[in-house]
Amino acid sequence: MADHTNSVENSEKHEFYKKKHREQMKHQVVTFVMMIAFTLIAFGLVIAEVSAMFTIPIILVLAAVQVLFQLYYFMHMNEEGHQWPAVMIYSGIFAAVLTILALTTITWW
Amino acid sequence: MSTTANQKAGIGSVLWDYLTTVDHKKIAILYLIGGMFFFLVGGLQAMLIRIQLIVPENEFLSAQFYNEVLTMHGTTMIFLAAMPLLFALMNAVLPLQIGARDVAFPFVNALGFWLFFFGGIFLNISWFTGGAPDAGWTAYAPLSVFSEGHGVDYYSIGLQIAGFGTLMAGINFLVTVINMRAPGMTYMRMPLFTWTSFIASVLILFAFPALTVGLFLLTFDRLFGANFFNPDMGGNAIIWEHLFWIFGHPEVYILILPAFGVFSEVIPAFAKKRLFGYSSMVFATILIAFLGFMVWAHHMFTVGLGPIANSIFAVATMAIAVPTGIKIFNWLFTLWGGQIRMTSPMVFALGFIPTFTIGGMTGVMLASAAADFQYHDSYFVVAHFHYVIVGGVVLGIFAGLIYWWPKMFGTLLNEKLNHWFFWLFFIGFHLTFFLQHFLGLMGMPRRYWTYLEGQNLDLFNLISTIGAFFMAVGTLVFLYNVVKTQMKGEKVSGDPWDARTLEWSIPSPPPFYNFKQEPLVRGLDPLWIEKMQGNGKIQPAEPLGDIHMPNRSLTPFMISLGLFIAGFGIMYQGGMWVLAGIGFATTLGSMLYRSLKDDIGYHVHKEELEEEGDGSNG
Known part of the structure; x- marks a missing residue:
């Protein structure tokens, strides 16, 4: 009896973590893609020779967001x-x- | 590991024991010895200063030697006396107060001590090699850059080494408090001394890097031809002042917060009441730390930052009076209606409250930027910071030492001599420094080696010097008391004060593993709860089991020794470069040895523990 409930609990736990990991994986892929996009935007602005007054603040903001992504999604600060x-x-x-x-x-x- | 093996230890084995120890209680004793030694050195320098100023136009010290003594008095007292003595208290009781068996990183703890020790020795070797630092403890550029000889080099390198040690000690206490608390010891059940030490460690973590950077710039300007502080080459001399005070102002809170913590332990214990407004005390501590980071420029009102910057920093500075006021009132309300016992730690605490309040009040006066143009660099400032540092930190350190002396050594200092010490020191202190407020208002500038006759400064300076002698005699009484008590070696119980917190629930001095079983904490002041609602003993949170302990190691000593040797090579250069090679090789080699060798410690077995009683304070 005890064994039975344990195994039920375990499988529930297993399911729970599986779901959680899947979600985490999704988040990591999404942020990874976004970070690549940010890098492309930054490079694109410089290559397109957009005014520096516009480019510099944008790059700084993108950098700050990337740091937050890095800390929260890749270094698990959101957990x-x-x-x-x-x-x-x-x-x-x-x-x-x-x-x-x-x-x-x-x-x- | 039986206790009888240590009974007849020779001097050599005791020395080896302390050189290689990683036990927080022994490191506390090392910090105490080191800090006390430098406290006496700094005190001697203070006496030289006061003897020089006893009469006008005195020639007791030469002007150059006076500058050196003055610089070293400040540097020694702040970095080499007050900080290590506070670390002695933190090491001795912080792990015990949260029910831990040691700090989080025992090895790093030992490294922190040895770095401080060698940094302090390095700084003081300057006396014998052609002159100590002479640019003031603040070492303002450009004076410090152009100061002749190697004095200021000793300052920059010595403080750099000692500063590494402080930073490590700070990080260690942070991790200890976050990770090593016993079951039930939530943040809001931690004793106030643990809280204030924790917050002081946060300040160390964020403030000391500014000093590290500043000292590196100074070292490079002086020794390697850099121009960070040279306006002709695009540098800026004001940068040093900013960096120094970005570190320096949090530093004074690093000193005072643990002292506040000591009083917050002593007052409830001897008023037989729980601390009034515990959560507001915690909140006020955090608020002081937060505000402490945005007030540094109040040391620089006369630099010419402009009215807007001066106003912002003036308002921020005055705001600190609010959380400090909360603390003062909480102590008073704790006393209110308590059953007060006039033990010597309590007398120190009661002496502290009015003294510190006077210091805080002159602080608000100085915070007013417009008025500060008058007070700046006068004896008024000297009087102010001695009121907060001696009246706050030093009284706190001695209250803590006397209060926790039984926990550190198992003996009780003679109460009668402690009271003599207090009254001599306290009266001497006010004689010395109260009149300096007026000397400042009468126009006497600080740091000058002498003054002229007939300016009405003679009498107050004479009285001030007499007061300094009272303080010196008081300190000697304390030293006599220590020697007498330790010679007699009369052991006391684990809880001689009938106190409230966890450290008093175990024997004095505690066994090397502190707690035989991890204690179960049921609330604030856990021992008092058990005294009132239980059987007076802390309940264990775990069955008796093996205890994992760290191995002793000489490596921290070797790492620090290497930096000490390398310092001379960097300073003297030329043929002495070989010393830098030897020093850095020793340091890096020791670090490599530490990294490659697996040191997993050892276990004290359950069977051995069972032979040694129940581990309670009885």
Whole structure:
């Protein structure tokens, strides 16, 4: 009896993880394709010699989104148990951005 | 591994034991010895400064030697005394407070200590090789770049080595708190000392890289012909000030937060009440850390950043008074209606509250950018930061040392002598520094080696020096107390203060594996809960089993020694380059050895543990 319920539970678990992995795989493929597209767009803008005022911000935004894709989908930050790495990464980004912002505005500008 | 084997250890084996230890409790003792040594060195320098200023136009020290003593007093006290003494407390009790058997990375913990130790020794060797650093503890460029001799090179390389150690210690405590908490020890059940040490470690993680970068730039400017701080070559001297204070301001919170934590442990224990407003204390700690990163430019109001930048940083600085005020009131409300016991740690805590409040108040005065143009670089600033650092950090360190002394050594310091120490130190402190507020307002600039007669500065300087002697005598009383107590060696129980937190539930000093069985934590102040609702003993969360322990290792010592030797090669260059080769070979070789050799530790077996009692504080 006990064995029976266990095996039922196990197969349910198995199904659950199978589904989860399939979903994960889908996400990874989608983000991978999008990252390739982003790279092509960035290169395309430069090759097409679009105005630098337009190209530079676009490339920076694309880069930021790519970093987030990388962290969340490929390095699994979207899963449970990654709150501390997230807090630390964002605090680090906060400290670094603050430093650079202050130096650019009050020293280098 | 039986305890009797250690009974008659010779001096050689004790030395070997400490050179190779990875046990957090022994590393705490190493930090304590190292920090205390440098505290006395820094104190001696303080006495030289005060003797020089006892009368106008004194010739006790030469101007150059005064600059060196002044620079080294600040550098030593911050980097080599206050930080290691706080690390001593963190190492001694933080793992015990969360019910861990060691820190997350025992090897890295030892490495952190030895890097600090060799960095400190490196810095102080400068006294014997033609002059110590003389550009102030802040080493502002361009003065630090053009300072003659090798003094400032000792500063930049020595602090670089010590800084690596601090960074490693900080990361270690972060991982320890996140991963090593006992069952039931949720974040909001952690003792405040653990919380503040945790937040201080976050600050270390984000602030020390700025110092590392700054020191590298300074080293390259001085030794390798770089021009980072040279405006003629496209550099910028102000960059150093920014980098230094981006590190330097969080640094003062790195120092004060653990001290706040100590008081948050001492006050509830001796008021026999749980801490008032626990969650607001945690919140205030995080808020102080957050704000601590956006106030550094208040050290630079007179640099010429412009009115907008000055205003932003002034407002941000004043905002820090809010979370700090929350803490002060929470301590007062904890005292309110408590059954107060006037033990010596409690007296330190009670002395701290008004002293620190005065320091905080002058801090708000200094934060007002317009007024700061008057106070800047005067003795008012000196008085302010000694009120917060001595009145906050140093009183906190001594309160913590006296409070946790039984946990570290199994003995209790003599209470009567502790009270003598407190009153001598406390009265001496206020004599020394209270009048310096007025010396500053009367126009006495800081860092000058002498002053002229007939400017009404004579009397206050004399009184200030007399106060410094009171502090020195107080410290000697403490040292005498330590020697006397350890010579007598009278053991006390595991819980001599009738305290509340987990570290008091095990014997003093704890066995090397700390907890025989992982403790089950049922709430905030777990030991107190068991005293009130249970049988006074912490319930185990696991059956008795084998304990996995790390092996001892000399490698941390060798890695640090290598960097120490390499430092001389980089500094003196020429034929001395060979030292850099030897040093880096030692460091990298030791790291390679560590990486290639599988060291999986050992197990203490269940049978051995069963012979040693139940592991409780009895």
